Amino acid sequence: MSIFFxxxxxxxxxxxxxxxxEKMNVYVARLFSEMVAIGIGSLPIVILxxxxxxxxTTVQTAYQLITPMIPKTTIGIIVSDSTILELAxxxxxxxxxxxxxxxxxxxxxxxxxxxxIDALEVxxxxxxxxxxxxxxxxxxxxxxxxxIISIFLSEVGGILAGHLSGALTADEYIQGARSxxxxxxxxxxxxxxxxxxxxxxxxxxxxxxxxxxxxxxxGESSTKAVVYSSIMILVSDYLLAQLFLEV
Amino acid sequence: MxxxxxxxxxxxxxxxLKGISTVFETGKINLVIGASGHGKSVLMRSMVxxxxxxxxxxxxxxxxxxxxxxxxxxxxxxxxxxxxxxAALFNSASVQDNVEFPLKxxxxxxxxxxxxxxxxxxxxxNLENVNSKFPSEISGGMKKRVGIARAIALDIxxxxxxxxxxxxxxxxxxxxxxxxxxxxxEFNITTIINTHDMKxxxxxxxxxxxxxxxxxxxxxxxxxxxxxxxxxLQDFLDAxxxx
Numbered sequence: 001m002s003i004f005f006x007x008x009x010x011x012x013x014x015x016x017x018x019x020x021x022e023k024m025n026v027y028v029a030r031l032f033s034e035m036v037a038i039g040i041g042s043l044p045i046v047i048l049x050x051x052x053x054x055x056x057t058t059v060q061t062a063y064q065l066i067t068p069m070i071p072k073t074t075i076g077i078i079v080s081d082s083t084i085l086e087l088a089x090x091x092x093x094x095x096x097x098x099x100x101x102x103x104x105x106x107x108x109x110x111x112x113x114x115x116x117i118d119a120l121e122v123x124x125x126x127x128x129x130x131x132x133x134x135x136x137x138x139x140x141x142x143x144x145x146x147x148i149i150s151i152f153l154s155e156v157g158g159i160l161a162g163h164l165s166g167a168l169t170a171d172e173y174i175q176g177a178r179s180x181x182x183x184x185x186x187x188x189x190x191x192x193x194x195x196x197x198x199x200x201x202x203x204x205x206x207x208x209x210x211x212x213x214x215x216x217x218x219g220e221s222s223t224k225a226v227v228y229s230s231i232m233i234l235v236s237d238y239l240l241a242q243l244f245l246e247v
Numbered sequence: 248m249x250x251x252x253x254x255x256x257x258x259x260x261x262x263x264l265k266g267i268s269t270v271f272e273t274g275k276i277n278l279v280i281g282a283s284g285h286g287k288s289v290l291m292r293s294m295v296x297x298x299x300x301x302x303x304x305x306x307x308x309x310x311x312x313x314x315x316x317x318x319x320x321x322x323x324x325x326x327x328x329x330x331x332x333x334a335a336l337f338n339s340a341s342v343q344d345n346v347e348f349p350l351k352x353x354x355x356x357x358x359x360x361x362x363x364x365x366x367x368x369x370x371x372x373n374l375e376n377v378n379s380k381f382p383s384e385i386s387g388g389m390k391k392r393v394g395i396a397r398a399i400a401l402d403i404x405x406x407x408x409x410x411x412x413x414x415x416x417x418x419x420x421x422x423x424x425x426x427x428x429x430x431x432x433e434f435n436i437t438t439i440i441n442t443h444d445m446k447x448x449x450x451x452x453x454x455x456x457x458x459x460x461x462x463x464x465x466x467x468x469x470x471x472x473x474x475x476x477x478x479x480l481q482d483f484l485d486a487x488x489x490x
Contacts, residue, residue: 022352119337123352
């Protein structure tokens, strides 16, 4: 029963956000502020994981395909396709579930236990919309942008690793990547990023908003936000693959 | 004026409000007193719509608080200012931003007009030159005063204070009491205070309600408190060492 209770509560929480904002310009200002926090704030970690992700994938793929029967451009094909289709959107989103998700849940959870959310409500402000909506919109805008950056940097990492290890040249990598490139793969990657952005931000807002207790419970909410966001990212990753990819 | 009729609230099997009816009059300081755990905070949170009551009605002048009608509840809440026990200031915002916040949300004032109003409210609570400080940089008494300034930033009709003196020294407590009294008289608002502090009762109370086990056990004026024959009220009074 409890899963239905929480799912129903989550849907009602989302529905409560879609009311007319009390003051549109305040919401817009909050949206830009959240976009900076989620987008710019996450950029260093995204840069770091993306470069290493591309580099490691290239080295490991080269290690498995070390035979003269297979052209070296194949490494570029495999690394590029797996980066666009899976690694960049999913790994980046899982990392962001940890960074952005825990931050959102602990921020809103702390506001809850400090009665700041009650103060908003008593002022006549829709607290769920005021706190949640800008974060969710910022997530579904900025996470796809971070994924595009991640794709680009993973390719750069792959080229660098191929060159440094001597597994393949930059030209061979790019030739392979270009030969297999399909626009649909990029579109699919962005659909995933959009979905994951919504999952991370909405689930984290939900867990933060319904925090009860004290500092310990804020930590619990933060952990739950990361765990449930990560699970839902993996489940929706599979469902989207089934839905969009013909096999 | 706020009128409560047969307000009831239960949590599982425990009835925490047992049909409370009373009237809180405009321009007066109405005090709700009673021991911890007897329902004062539940009553106050029900009155501002943070807790849904099971039975009865709460009306603000001619408007009945309807929990099902969120838009109407929000309209009533815009006439309410509330000072929370821990002040509930936005920790990530400066004092100025805290007081300015309701003005930004509900008025079309220019930035200069908002700043004038913020300074007016802060001056009213005897706070000046703290605009740029953050809640973590000011004392508990100052936080309460900023909370009051935020509560009166808009032209409110009803002021709720949940244990405004808790955690404060006696001198600061009197400062807060006097501020609430002055604001109530100056703006002619309906003020409701939850308190344990009997000094507050005798200093500023106009109408006193004693809550015992979720029930309205006694109601009267501060002069009636000492002369009451109500045993539980006298026990409460004795425990406060008030002669």
